Amino acid sequence: MDSYKDYLESHNIKAKQKVVVGSVVSEIIKTSKIEDVSLIVAGRQRRDIIGELFIGSTTDRIIRQSPVPVLVAKFRILSEEPSEKAERYCAEMFKKVLYPTDWSSCAEKVKELLPSLKAVGVSEIIAVHVIEPRTPLKESESSSYHMEVLGKELKEMGFSVKTLLIEGKPYEEIIQLAMDEDVSLITMGTHGLGKIPGILWGSVSQRVVEYCEKPVLVVR
Numbered sequence: 400m401d402s403y404k405d406y407l408e409s410h411n412i413k414a415k416q417k418v419v420v421g422s423v424v425s426e427i428i429k430t431s432k433i434e435d436v437s438l439i440v441a442g443r444q445r446r447d448i449i450g451e452l453f454i455g456s457t458t459d460r461i462i463r464q465s466p467v468p469v470l471v472a473k474f475r476i477l478s479e480e481p482s483e484k485a486e487r488y489c490a491e492m493f494k495k496v497l498y499p500t501d502w503s504s505c506a507e508k509v510k511e512l513l514p515s516l517k518a519v520g521v522s523e524i525i526a527v528h529v530i531e532p533r534t535p536l537k538e539s540e541s542s543s544y545h546m547e548v549l550g551k552e553l554k555e556m557g558f559s560v561k562t563l564l565i566e567g568k569p570y571e572e573i574i575q576l577a578m579d580e581d582v583s584l585i586t587m588g589t590h591g592l593g594k595i596p597g598i599l600w601g602s603v604s605q606r607v608v609e610y611c612e613k614p615v616l617v618v619r
Contacts, residue, residue, distance in 0.1 A: 403559050424460045432468060440470045443608070462589065462608070468618045471608055478489040492614050493520040497601075498553075499527050499573050502545060505588025509618045510549075510588070523559040525580055526550065528571040539564075540568065570606040577613045585615045 400416040407414040415434075419426045431511055440463055441458045447567040464468045472492070491518060500506040513524065526549055528542050543564055550562040565572045608615045 414479040495523045527563040574611045
């Protein structure tokens with residue numbers, strides 16, 4: 400812990416170290432409340448195309464219980480040797496952001512957070528709304544109008560903006576777009592717990608966190 404603290408302070412980040420005994424997730428959430436943090440950063444490794452099931456993982460439980468946004472940093476395994484090495488997918492995480500929206504209150508909360516990301520280096524935002532196949536024409540036209548309005552709002556915030564309306568399965572299209580545009584971060588809203596307590600916190604955001612190689616900022 401001393402070495403972590405020294406590393407952060409060497410980058411002009413004020414740091415405090417704390418070691419506690421207890422349930423990992425419970426203690427992380429408890430500490431976040433005691434210290435009044437604004438963000439929790441959690442790591443996520445993917446070993447292969449199948450990967451570890453995300454349901455029930457430590458990061459999954461942190462997201463479901465966290466009172467603040469959770470930044471899920473992504474790592475890939477370069478070696479399976481005992482001295483396992485990891486490499487970050489994005490060295491400049493706060494640069495080019497993908498913002499998927501479905502006009503929900505959760506998506507609006509993400510939008511409210513975007514100006515604060517500008518302060519840490521984000522200059523470009525790609526906003527996307529994914530339309531399910533066979534969506535009625537009237538609904539598609541409404542979505543197109545909302546995207547036009549959103550684009551103007553983001554430009555007024557000072558961002559370079561690109562808006563897209565895509566048809567397909569939401570999580571698949573979001574992941575593909577993130578790779579095609581080589582974004583440095585995806586911002587996602589989550590609806591909290593679903594019908595099955597402790598399991599579903601938003602199927603689209605959950606699948607993006609699980610399967611996309613890009614870092615994801617999950618906002619409740």
